[in-house]
Amino acid sequence: SQKIEQNSEALNIQEGKTATLTCNYTNYSPAYLQWYRQDPGRGPVFLLLIRENEKEKRKERLKVTFDTTLKQSLFHITASQPADSATYLCALDKANAGKSTFGDGTTLTVKP
């Protein structure tokens, strides 16, 4: 069956460092991979989307890589700030599927 695994442990880092979050998947061939941020009691907020034929995408302090051979995506936040503290979700989509399959998320805490 399809399985998506994100960092099993919560991630704690010091302000100014780079946070790296992992999303691994099995039994899946996604056309798109998305990353969302979710704060407690709120809905997910879309951050970045990367397509299967793209290796890397950047947006301000955010960078996403997508390795379809390793079946893995890495999500980096550079120069992290306490305001970056949240749960980060990865989601996979097949082409024209019309639905996303989400991982359970990684909770990031950035300490000042």
Added chain:
Amino acid sequence: DAGVTQSPTHLIKTRGQQVTLRCSPKSGHDTVSWYQQALGQGPQFIFQYYEEEERQRGNFPDRFSGHQFPNYSSELNVNALLLGDSALYLCASSLRGVHYGYTFGSGTRLTVV
């Protein structure tokens, strides 16, 4: 420009009852998807509506049904509520044929007692 609006924000129901949740999509979006998110887990896809029809469905029983109206707004109905239906219900909107992430509402927190 309003994003996705969901109502109510919180709801408490008794086992066996029925509930209706509502969603207004972001302006310019024509597709609405519903997700269920249990505490500590990622959202799980329930179904998607486009042109007033259910287009995709996840692994949820028939107790979960929905509707989309001509103005693209949507309802999620759950019959015969179980304790396990307690969760955050999220509505996400998008524009058909354009895949650049979904816009989610803040959700409806449903508690079944």
